[in-house]
Amino acid sequence: MLKLILRRLVQMFLIMAVASLLLFAIFDTPDFKKRLAVQELGGFAVSALSEDSYQAWLSERGLDAPFYIRYTNWIGSILQGDLGFSYEKNREVGPLLLDRLANTGILAFFVFALMIPLSLVLGVLAGMKEGSVQDRTISFISVFTTSIPEIATAILLTVVLSLGLGWLPAKSAMIRGFEFQQLILPVLTLVIYDFGYVARMTRASMAEVMTSQYIRTAILKGIPYRRVVMRHALRNALIAPFTLIVLQLNWLLSGVVVVEVFFEYDGFGKLLLEAALFPDVEVVQACTLVAVAVAVVSQIISDIGYTFLNPRIRFA
Amino acid sequence: MSNKDTSKTLHPKVAEARRDMETGKLNRREFVRFAALLGVGAGAAYAMAGLPNPAVAQDAANLPFPADDPDAKMGGALNVAMQVQKMEDPATYSWIEMSNQTRHILEHLSFTGPDNVTRPMLAERWEASEDLKSWTFYLRKGVKWHNGDDFTTEDVLFNFTRWTDPDLGSSNVGLSSISAMLEEKDGKKVLREGAIEVIDDHTIRFNLAKPVLSFPEDMYNYPTALVHRSFKPPFSDNPIGTGPFTLVENVVGDRCLLKRVEGIEYWGGKVYLDEIRYYNFDEDNQLTAFASGDVDAIYEFGVEQMELAKALDGDIIPARTAQTLCCRFQVTQKPFDDKRVRQAIVKAIDNARVKELVYPDGGDVGENHHVAPIHPEYYALPKLERDVEGAKALLAEAGYPDGLEITIDVGNTDGPWHQTVAEAMRDQLKDAGITLNVNVMPPSKYWEIWDKTPFGATAWTHRPLGTMVLSLGYRSGVPWNETKYANPEWDAALDAAESTLDVEKRTAFMEKVEKILQDDAVMVQPIFRPVYTIAAKSVHGYPGHPTQCHQFNKVWKA
Amino acid sequence: MAVTEIDAGPSVLDRLSRPKPLIALALLMWVPLTAYVMFGGRMDGYADTVLLPAVPATVLLYVLGVRAFRESWVAVIGLSLVFFWLLAAVSAPYLPLLDPNKPIAPFVTPFSEKRDVFFWLGTDFKGRDMLSRVIWGCQRVIVWGVSATMVAYVVGALFGLISGYLSGWWDEVISFFANVLLSFPVMVLFIVILNYLGPSGFNIVVAVTFASAPAIMRIVRGLALDIKTRDYVFAAQTRGEHPLYIMIFELLPNVRGPIIVDACLRLGYTTVAITTLTFLGLGLQPPDPDWGLMIRESAKTAMLWKFSYMLLVPALAVSSLILGFNLMADGLREMSLRD
Numbered sequence A: 001m002l003k004l005i006l007r008r009l010v011q012m013f014l015i016m017a018v019a020s021l022l023l024f025a026i027f028d029t030p031d032f033k034k035r036l037a038v039q040e041l042g043g044f045a046v047s048a049l050s051e052d053s054y055q056a057w058l059s060e061r062g063l064d065a066p067f068y069i070r071y072t073n074w075i076g077s078i079l080q081g082d083l084g085f086s087y088e089k090n091r092e093v094g095p096l097l098l099d100r101l102a103n104t105g106i107l108a109f110f111v112f113a114l115m116i117p118l119s120l121v122l123g124v125l126a127g128m129k130e131g132s133v134q135d136r137t138i139s140f141i142s143v144f145t146t147s148i149p150e151i152a153t154a155i156l157l158t159v160v161l162s163l164g165l166g167w168l169p170a171k172s173a174m175i176r177g178f179e180f181q182q183l184i185l186p187v188l189t190l191v192i193y194d195f196g197y198v199a200r201m202t203r204a205s206m207a208e209v210m211t212s213q214y215i216r217t218a219i220l221k222g223i224p225y226r227r228v229v230m231r232h233a234l235r236n237a238l239i240a241p242f243t244l245i246v247l248q249l250n251w252l253l254s255g256v257v258v259v260e261v262f263f264e265y266d267g268f269g270k271l272l273l274e275a276a277l278f279p280d281v282e283v284v285q286a287c288t289l290v291a292v293a294v295a296v297v298s299q300i301i302s303d304i305g306y307t308f309l310n311p312r313i314r315f316a
Numbered sequence B: 001m002s003n004k005d006t007s008k009t010l011h012p013k014v015a016e017a018r019r020d021m022e023t024g025k026l027n028r029r030e031f032v033r034f035a036a037l038l039g040v041g042a043g044a045a046y047a048m049a050g051l052p053n054p055a056v057a058q059d060a061a062n063l064p065f066p067a068d069d070p071d072a073k074m075g076g077a078l079n080v081a082m083q084v085q086k087m088e089d090p091a092t093y094s095w096i097e098m099s100n101q102t103r104h105i106l107e108h109l110s111f112t113g114p115d116n117v118t119r120p121m122l123a124e125r126w127e128a129s130e131d132l133k134s135w136t137f138y139l140r141k142g143v144k145w146h147n148g149d150d151f152t153t154e155d156v157l158f159n160f161t162r163w164t165d166p167d168l169g170s171s172n173v174g175l176s177s178i179s180a181m182l183e184e185k186d187g188k189k190v191l192r193e194g195a196i197e198v199i200d201d202h203t204i205r206f207n208l209a210k211p212v213l214s215f216p217e218d219m220y221n222y223p224t225a226l227v228h229r230s231f232k233p234p235f236s237d238n239p240i241g242t243g244p245f246t247l248v249e250n251v252v253g254d255r256c257l258l259k260r261v262e263g264i265e266y267w268g269g270k271v272y273l274d275e276i277r278y279y280n281f282d283e284d285n286q287l288t289a290f291a292s293g294d295v296d297a298i299y300e301f302g303v304e305q306m307e308l309a310k311a312l313d314g315d316i317i318p319a320r321t322a323q324t325l326c327c328r329f330q331v332t333q334k335p336f337d338d339k340r341v342r343q344a345i346v347k348a349i350d351n352a353r354v355k356e357l358v359y360p361d362g363g364d365v366g367e368n369h370h371v372a373p374i375h376p377e378y379y380a381l382p383k384l385e386r387d388v389e390g391a392k393a394l395l396a397e398a399g400y401p402d403g404l405e406i407t408i409d410v411g412n413t414d415g416p417w418h419q420t421v422a423e424a425m426r427d428q429l430k431d432a433g434i435t436l437n438v439n440v441m442p443p444s445k446y447w448e449i450w451d452k453t454p455f456g457a458t459a460w461t462h463r464p465l466g467t468m469v470l471s472l473g474y475r476s477g478v479p480w481n482e483t484k485y486a487n488p489e490w491d492a493a494l495d496a497a498e499s500t501l502d503v504e505k506r507t508a509f510m511e512k513v514e515k516i517l518q519d520d521a522v523m524v525q526p527i528f529r530p531v532y533t534i535a536a537k538s539v540h541g542y543p544g545h546p547t548q549c550h551q552f553n554k555v556w557k558a
Numbered sequence C: 001m002a003v004t005e006i007d008a009g010p011s012v013l014d015r016l017s018r019p020k021p022l023i024a025l026a027l028l029m030w031v032p033l034t035a036y037v038m039f040g041g042r043m044d045g046y047a048d049t050v051l052l053p054a055v056p057a058t059v060l061l062y063v064l065g066v067r068a069f070r071e072s073w074v075a076v077i078g079l080s081l082v083f084f085w086l087l088a089a090v091s092a093p094y095l096p097l098l099d100p101n102k103p104i105a106p107f108v109t110p111f112s113e114k115r116d117v118f119f120w121l122g123t124d125f126k127g128r129d130m131l132s133r134v135i136w137g138c139q140r141v142i143v144w145g146v147s148a149t150m151v152a153y154v155v156g157a158l159f160g161l162i163s164g165y166l167s168g169w170w171d172e173v174i175s176f177f178a179n180v181l182l183s184f185p186v187m188v189l190f191i192v193i194l195n196y197l198g199p200s201g202f203n204i205v206v207a208v209t210f211a212s213a214p215a216i217m218r219i220v221r222g223l224a225l226d227i228k229t230r231d232y233v234f235a236a237q238t239r240g241e242h243p244l245y246i247m248i249f250e251l252l253p254n255v256r257g258p259i260i261v262d263a264c265l266r267l268g269y270t271t272v273a274i275t276t277l278t279f280l281g282l283g284l285q286p287p288d289p290d291w292g293l294m295i296r297e298s299a300k301t302a303m304l305w306k307f308s309y310m311l312l313v314p315a316l317a318v319s320s321l322i323l324g325f326n327l328m329a330d331g332l333r334e335m336s337l338r339d
Helices: A002-026 A030-041 A043-048 A051-061 A067-079 A093-128 A133-147 A150-164 A180-210 A213-220 A225-237 A239-263 A268-277 A281-309 B003-009 B012-022 B028-037 B042-049 B057-061 B096-103 B153-163 B283-291 B303-311 B339-348 B351-358 B388-397 B417-430 B443-449 B466-473 B488-498 B503-519 C010-017 C020-042 C054-069 C073-094 C130-166 C168-182 C186-197 C201-227 C231-239 C243-279 C291-299 C309-338
Strands: B077-082 B110-112 B118-120 B123-128 B134-139 B182-185 B188-191 B196-200 B203-207 B245-251 B255-260 B275-280 B315-319 B324-329 B404-410 B434-440 B455-460 B531-535 C112-114 C117-119
Touching: A002 A067, A002 A281, A002 C168, A002 C186, A030 A043, A030 A051, A030 B443, A093 A133, A093 A180, A093 A225, A093 A239, A093 A268, A093 A281, A133 A180, A133 C309, A150 A180, A150 A239, A150 C243, A150 C291, A150 C309, A180 A225, A180 A239, A213 A225, A225 A239, A239 A268, A239 A281, A239 C186, A239 C243, A268 A281, A268 C186, A281 C186, B012 B503, B077 B283, B118 B123, B134 B153, B153 B196, B153 B203, B283 B303, B303 B315, B303 B531, B324 B417, B339 B388, B339 B404, B339 B417, B339 B434, B351 B417, B404 B417, B404 B443, B417 B434, B417 B455, B466 B488, B466 B503, B488 B503, C020 C054, C020 C073, C020 C130, C054 C073, C054 C309, C073 C130, C073 C309, C130 C168, C130 C201, C130 C243, C130 C291, C130 C309, C168 C201, C186 C201, C186 C243, C201 C243, C231 C243, C243 C291, C243 C309, C291 C309
Parallel strands: B077 B275, B404 B434, B404 B455
Antiparallel strands: B110 B118, B123 B134, B134 B203, B182 B188, B196 B203, B245 B255, B255 B275, B315 B531, B324 B455, C112 C117
């Protein structure tokens, strides 16, 4: 077990190293540097710059060094806990990223708090009686909600709840500090998009358990149906969804980009997009590292969890 | 100083106003206020108007700001949606937004108001020599820095010395006034010996190498805010200024909070607001932020958002400007090296119709010579007429009897309206047998090719005088000459206009300048666009400025 | 989102691929449509005639599809939604529509008349007809979405076959790179790649390939590992066939079945991705219409109840197309389980 985790972690650092090197190479093109200059100095000014003063500007920014040298420097400072500096936001990347990750964390917390019970309950209800009306309805709803892209869900919710009924604010910029009201629409959007997927997996898992030999035996033995479901079926049926839910963390890092941009919520996704467009290299780097780390760690957790929860594997 | 001399060496508008007074369009007291605002010492202004000089009027009349509002309510905070940027070094600012954050703290020698008239600000008045080669600025007395120091010529000298330091890289050296103080030394442009002459604590003289008309206007260019003589970047760490506000907090990409300075009596009269808070919103999202009630006012909204703005509960504030889009040809590249081709294209387009389509509310029709009706020296040439048949004939003559296919590069650097202009042109050119392909690219891409593409739509910002932009963009061989236009006759005509301070005479010179440029057909320039902003009904006196400069001294919130 | 549960049996595959005319029809529909969207600008005179054969082909394909799927009403609904948009895409030049890029009268609400023109879905902020923009827009979304998915499949399947069949260090190297790519959240990958290449349709194809091919590769690899132990593969090996021959003619036909369900789902994801990327400013470029662009442009002009149709129309359009793809996948799976 420990060996597996270690192997995975080593793999993670290897992937991070490869990914960040690639990013450094990508952002090294003259094109990107020019874009940075345009952002910093304005379009007219840049084209009026002489080649000499442009080179001077590059060296002032430290951009004239070849990318592998900048990369080794960057690795060096990362190891000392310094994530670099954001040109765009004029701030250390570390605290900036922490701020935004905290905001996305708040968002993710509410998404999971709502999505997990909802999808598990619906999935179990559907899987209990495969093929019933209850099952078909829930299945259809989950296909339907997963089919609507987040951007469309966001639009529908905004149009109805905010522009139409005026119950909720349309944007979530939170310029005067945290307001729970502004969090509702982004959370709902993400929950609506994601719960159907988890519910369907729970349903499949539940349905499988319900047709298994020991559940049939239990029912035939005359144990009350409710007790069979609660005591015996649920535990086994929830193993697969558990691993899946942990993996949703990875999905969420992708999913929040469009939601945060649409609702103007200052989180990780919006930071990443702004930084990539700017192009604010060190922020993109840091965001990518975080994303890769979250992806790999959630994968490891889900594997460990699966092993611990599944008696067949544990005692094998 | 005789009356005649004053009117000649002072602001061109003084002569205009004087004419208005003499013909009865302006009463004498209004003239005094106006002339005083334009840099005529109050005493001289009263003398010109033939009125006795009241001692008290002098102070009040000489402030560049709007008059006090008797209904104004003191206090309150104004929340504004704008991009919040860094406040590093005011001399190297590259965006208006940065300067707006600073503008409430730092001030300029002059102030170009929402009406495009430049008035003295930290200077009390100025004088130019007959040949426009020597400008004397008289600083306002009693102006205090936030640390208690007096504002003197030492500060002005410090700032000019900084700007002209070649290692600083301030874009101010590109201003015609500052560049006339430089000389080439070891391959670098440095301040010429004797260019700046400190006469006393409150008088300073600038000696220029060539005549410059736009000195006062240059002094409100956004990187020319005056910093304290102890200044060291970044500004946000030690924000000493002369303005009514000081910095509380600046978080780039998030918020910039300013509050009233305490303990210093502000020179500029009453200021109503207690706090100004900028919140970061992209240009696209500022109006939606206003719609959701998050902010009281915004930096700007685009013409495509006009219907949304009209539906909101607020006052739309338009500003007439000389901001424009030049769909310019590079006259050295085929097929635009043939003047007949360019003329045919220009003839086939109805500028007024394009303007109507793109900016139905406000704005001015452009006349393909880049001088706007709000420029003081604008000369009204006969209106342009669309002539499709004439265009076809010219095309045939140039060797394209079966029509012509051309492509315009559009970067939408100033909003999606660039593309709308190009599309409107495409539809009109079809009638003359010209196929126009509209090639849209991201703004950053456009800035890489703006001075290289054969046919491109470049946005030019507002400048207070028409000669300023012509000099920058169309003189033979200047760096920003994107058309590669080179016409010695036109250069000479512009020289003549540029060395004339008297606005009436200058306007006469401009006829030739505008006419040649128009006839040579170097661009289709259909619109001088208005800029729009919006403020809540509770906000009073929110200015709509041609370059979106924020001066909130007389803004108040109910 | 990861794709799991691919277990469509061979019988669905048989029903789908047995009649060769079906493939011919699909090509007859797809090739002109792709050519029209990708190179239409360069075919001056004859651009509009290119799509003519595609219209009847699409209708026929739909009829055949409904017959094949008739057991599952879910699949039929999905098929109908997808073919509604396909038909709209191929027949757009022949429908009595206004020019999608021509400004007529801005902010006309749906079902109302202005300047003697009746606007079914109203006009946008520039005064362009929404109906015509939605229909022309679906052309770009469908063509780029399907092309990107197809390219991703070719690349993913190729590497999957190599990795699964040849094993050894081929497998090690390919799997490592697949793992590198898979450990990026998809959106991060899209943003980085498109930001590097610049926004355009072709670059979306590249980005989607990078993002989807590793997952496809894993699926195909798993299937290939399983199939290569079968007798007919051994037979081919003993015949002395070249590994490439075995991969293409023995392995590939037998992994096709499970892949079709996955493809339907993936088509949906790709369409969402393209719309989302265009909304974020990284996808297709103006002025030609597409749904993501319509949302992007309206998001700043239409934040008001009475203008909300400008956002709703493209949002509903994209939702219905993706619902179509997903229902089709669902129906296919259901049918395969039943067999």
